[in-house]
Amino acid sequence: MSSGSKGKVLLVDDSFMNRALMCDILGDEYEVIEAENGVEAMSVLARMHSDLTLMLLDIVMPEMDGFEVLAAMNKSGWIEEVPVIIISSEDSYTYVDHAYDLGATEYIQRPFDEKMVKHRVENTVMLHAKQRSLEKMVIDQMLEKEKSNIMMVNILSHIVEFRNGESGMHVLHIRVLTEVLLERLAKMTDKYDLTPERISLIANASALHDIGKIAIPEEVLNKPGRFTPEERLIMQAHSAAGAEMLENLPYYGDEELVKVAHDICRWHHERYDGKGYPDGLAGEEIPISAQVVALADVYDALTSERVYKPAYTHEEAMRMIQGGECGTFSPLLLACLREADSYLEKELKVKSNGGLAHEEMTNLPRSLLKVGGASGKKLQMLEQEREKRIILSRMSKDIQFEYEYAFELLTFNENGARILGLPETVSRPRTSENMRKTVNFDDLHELIDRLQAVGQQDPPVEMTVRANLPEGERKFNVIAQSLWTDDERTGVIGIATPIE
Amino acid sequence: MTIRECYEQMGADYEDVKRRLASDERIEKFFLMFTRDPSYNELVSAMEAGDAATAFRMAHTLKGVAGNLSLSELGKASSELCESMRAGSIPPEAAELYARVKECYERAMAAAEALKQGRQ
Secondary structure (H helix, E strand, O other), rough: OOOOOOEEEEOOOOHHHHHHHHHHOOOEEEEEEOOOOHHHHHHHHHHHHHHEEEEEEEOOOOOOOOHHHHHHHHHOOOHHHHOOEEEEOOOOOHHHHHHHHOOOOEEEEOOOHHHHHHHHHHHHHHHHHHHHHHHHHHHHHHHHHHHHHHHHHHHHHHHHHHHHHOOOOHHHHHHHHHHHHHHHHHHHHHHOOOOHHHHHHHHHHHOOOOOHHHHOHHHHOOOOOOHHHHHHHHHHHHHHHHHHHHOOOOOOOHHHHHHHHHHHHHHOOOOOOOOOOOOOOOHHHHOOHHHHHHHHHHHHHHHHOOOOOOOOHHHHHHHHOOOOOOOOOOHHHHHHHHHHHHHHHHHHHHHHHHHHHHHHHEEEHHHHHOOOOEEEEHHHHHHHHHHHHHHHHHHHOOOEEEEOOOOOEEEEEEEHHHOOOOOOOOOOOOOHHHHHEEEHHHHHHHHHHHHHHHHOOOOEEEEEEEEEEOEEEEEEEEEEEEEEEEEEEEEEEEEEEEEO | HHHHHHHHHHHHHHHHHHHHHOOOHHHHHHHHOOOOOHHHHHHHHHHOOOOOOHHHHHHHHHHHHHHHOOHHHHHHHHHHHHHHHHOOOOOHHHHOOOOOOHHHHHHHHHHHHHHHHHHH
């Protein structure tokens, strides 16, 4: 809500009388935006959910009823952002219960009192605003704290590396690689109990993996040529030394971070076949945290330049690791690495360039972000991106469109809707009568089928689509790209230009 | 004719609507707006076409609108009609309930007409 202006209330009801009465009651205090059914409501929500103070929702409506709207809001997470008051003349308990189950804040029964409506609306708005500002305060504080933590750990590890004559990037790389690998691993199996919190913790602890090197004499540590067998032994002592330092900490011994860091320090040079050091652990005897960091360490060593070797490319490194040239790893982990493949390289570049600032955005109190929706900062950024896109699409002369699988909602830019003579939002376009009249249905279905068939890495789909416009049949060149969240197809974005 | 007299004429609950909507102007404004509300006419066409889903929805809307204006008889009649069709079909007894809705609605329209006449 911007300061000074009235709060915006979305009023969804199919009866104009009902809407008129509610506007009459609330119009002085709020800016009321009206929607005649669920589909219209969804389109308003898609446009301005973060701007809405409250939503008043009828249940029995044509097109898409109130329950369907609530369900869709749950799916998209908007239910956490916009408090909903149901207004219905329905008095059966099953309806009321169902509405509450789906996340409605209040249920007002018709016929209602003016006073009661005003009070409930006001209370709901106030309570929600308070809760939001508290949430934001907590998240901001957590972010700030977490950022200092990560900074301290990174600075400390950087000092260790500095002595080693390496760039500080290694620590950051290990953190990113560890995180990416663990995320893949968590999807593949649940035998390691890798919660998002646990993954964050291991990634954070990974920065400490080489602290034992501080105990290695400098002339050995930075010796340019080959090690003698004695020197090799001294070098190898760094893993046990690091673990020992952590064991001897006079404090924090019981902290999970210290325990995980200990395991990583001690065992990140073990091998899956039991031929590593210092303890010769084999297979799953090696804690998963250490297994993952070991793999990340090898990958980063291969792809970075060292005094004694050039930097290998991602492809070369992948081939060498998978071929068993650089140690042995659990088959499951190697599968994770294959799965992550080019994503790994990309992620490494993006996150390392952004350094801490980026880390802070992505990595942080996941548990909070998950429970409380995205953080305020992140939301603001998203909102800004959205605005930019809307402005660009207004300026564009092309037909731009967006489709969301979850709600089966097709949205055109203003200009596109005007050219096609379609509303800006079309629900269930596959079966929509409006679409059938305007867009050649064979072409539309071909486009849909082709989009369903492409994978995440494939180029956009391009084809000619015929449309019946007021001035006659026109052909459009359509370029459309599937949008993905993780491995799930979530939407389509595209552009259609008339063929002269 | 005052809005109160109008309510008394059609046997609707003036005290109740006054308590809930607070001002006479508002009650009158929305009662007159009700004469232009399409839900009754849409209910009639749906009943005639045997379209149970739409008839249910329209009876439901009518119940809500009548309720908010304390047109108690019409509200009760449309609620009963609405409930009879909840299962998705129009049962035989709906005919009688529908007739009752019609009677209440016409009474309300007559009262509204009288109120309008008095205003001119």
